[in-house]
């Protein structure tokens with residue numbers, strides 16, 4: 001909350017300062033350029049911009065989520081190579097301009113390659129969901145070390161295991177937990193009855209888990225096994241959880257519930273979600 005207020009004030013100061021600047025042309029551009037910054041980053045999304053450039057959204061470890069332009073990134077033999085792929089782990093150098101919201105990306109170097117996951121259609125679907133959610137929930141310019149580590153861990157595991165099922169379930173569960181939107185998993189939000197070994201129910205229209213008696217039409221079940229898996233996720237690192245076939249239904253149930261709570265929080269449907277059913 002505090003950080004957001006500071007950012008708003010800083011932006012206001014910038015808007016006020018701009019009209020006072022009487023510099024012109026190249027001199028003005030030079031003076032308004034801030035010193036170059038450098039950060040470890042995860043590429044969240046890129047879009048084509050004009051004929052040769054790319055608009056890039058990245059989560060900097062020390063900068064938070066930032067959007068910038070990589071000039072010439074769409075030209076053949078450009079200096080960015082494969083560094084600007086979705087969820088690439090990079091070192092990035094950029095320059096902020098006082099008058100513009102977009103930074104100018106100068107250089108990016110690959111720290112870690114996720115080439116297998118990025119180039120395989122099925123695996124890249126899992127990465128696309130991680131990317132869309134991160135882009136939607138992370139406020140601009142707010143550092144988030146836990147989310148940085150979570151995205152990196154989930155992407156690494158998709159790459160290492162060649163499967164997104166467990167990694168994605170873990171990612172969405174922890175996203176909801178870190179966001180503070182995780183409901184109680186032991187008792188009904190409406191009547192306080194403990195679930196015990198019975199199924200709990202949820203939907204995307206309200207946060208919370210409901211008992212058999214309070215459930216409303218259209219709600220989906222979250223069985224004991226999926227709730228137990230959530231407890232395991234809460235206490236164990238993803239790369240230490242062994243994925244067994246018997247976990248498949250719980251992994252999916254927990255993922256679907258967490259996706260519903262994320263959609264409830266961001267108040268929109270995730271566009272990448274339906275792709276999951278096709279891979």
Ligand SMILES: [Zn+2]
Pocket residue numbers: 188189190191192193210211212213214215
């Ligand atoms: Zn109830």
